[in-house]
Amino acid sequence: MNLDPNRVSESRPILANRLIATGILAAESPWAPLPGGADNDLVAARSADGTEVIVKTRRPERSNRHALAAWAAARMTGIGIPVPIPLWHDDQTWIETRIPGLPLADSDDDQAAADAGRLLRRVHSLPVDGFGRLDAEGKGRYPDWGTWLLALPTADTLPGPVAGLAHQARQAVGANLRSLDVHKASLLHGDWTARHVLADDGRVTGFVDLESVRGGDPLADLAGWSLQESGPLTTALFAGYFEPGEPDADQALVLALYRLRIAASLLAFHHACGRSDLVALRRTQLRADLTALEAGRPTAIPLVTPM
Known part of the structure; x- marks a missing residue:
């Protein structure tokens, strides 16, 4: 699925194009909206190396806890707990590997x-x-x-x-x-x-x-x-x-x-x-x-x- 401004809110294609331009997401990456939570909007996409990923965009009123999530992922991975691997994040956006299931x-x-x-x-x-x-x-x-x-x-x-x-x-x-x-x-x-x-x-x-x-x-x-x-x-x-x-x-x-x-x-x-x-x-x-x-x-x- 190519980027389609009619399928998602205006900010989503803009964000996708920015991540593609910086080499984080694959060119013409799929951009499939997923059910979000209280803190984030979620989409499924593909990284520049072809890995299936989840892109989370923090809602403006919510706190940035990306660094904490990265810390927790490292601790859990260290004892063999299957969790998404953080690939990239800034203040607003978080990208992690997509887990099947x-x-x-x-x-x-x-x-x-x-x-x-x-x-x-x-x-x-x-x-x-x-x-x-x-x-x-x-x-x-x-x-x-x-x-x-x-x-x-x-x-x-x-x-x-x-x-x-x-x-x-x-x-x-x-x-x-x-x-x-x-x-x-x-x-x-x-x-x-x-x-x-x-x-x-x-x-x-x-x-x-x-x-x-x-x-x-x-x-x-x-x-x-x-x-x-x-x-x-x-x-x-x-x-x-x-x-x-x-x-x-x-x-x-x-x-x-x-x-x-x-x-x-x-x-x-x-x-x-x-x-x-x-x-x-x-x-x-x-x-x-x-x-x-x-x-x-x-x-x-x-x-x-x-x-």
Whole structure:
């Protein structure tokens, strides 16, 4: 497919021509738009040496985290985790090798989900310095895990009923800080969902979107996934991660507490984006976990999942 101004927005062909002129993309490179995320617009293209690549263009209101993604890719590649290889980037644009396969969110493959769990456990074996979002050198912005845990949205950023739930979540997390006492930070994916796992025929071909990596407790990655994926897919992921076992009672409590913290943050994000459907889902999830925690019966898998 040649460049076609009628198929994409005006800025895309201009960018493509600039990258072709500088020898980064192949002459008359295909320029196929792909579904993007909250931070980037994506297209598939071909590099000057014929390699299939993904070109990400950062949206103006989003932070530049390209250097962090490059750092994370190097760390994960070093222990054999399949991730895209960064080829070139500047402040606005990122180019990486294209990994074959489909997002696990589209295939709903339990075997691949278990494989993803095993690989994620390997990622979590990497230590980092500090907690929360990392900078370009891999240092966390928070000196301890408890500070990150309690850095929840304030009530004045949310409407009344939603603010009340966020406040209850913060109280529950604060009351159980001893159960969440983490002294050493591990490398976390930070936006661990099925759309960021590519797979083919029951095998993971790669983890993508490394711009949100963090330092913290590995169970936080698992809790974030469980809030956003189906119960069966989470069960499959956990089976691979905890192989040959499953989360014990103490881990179930910790997972529930992380879900409260993450769901409260997602609640604020979805409210700001005007996503009433997702606001309703997070409210229901928060209520379910708060009720189970109060009854002394926290669960490893959420009682309420998206599907």
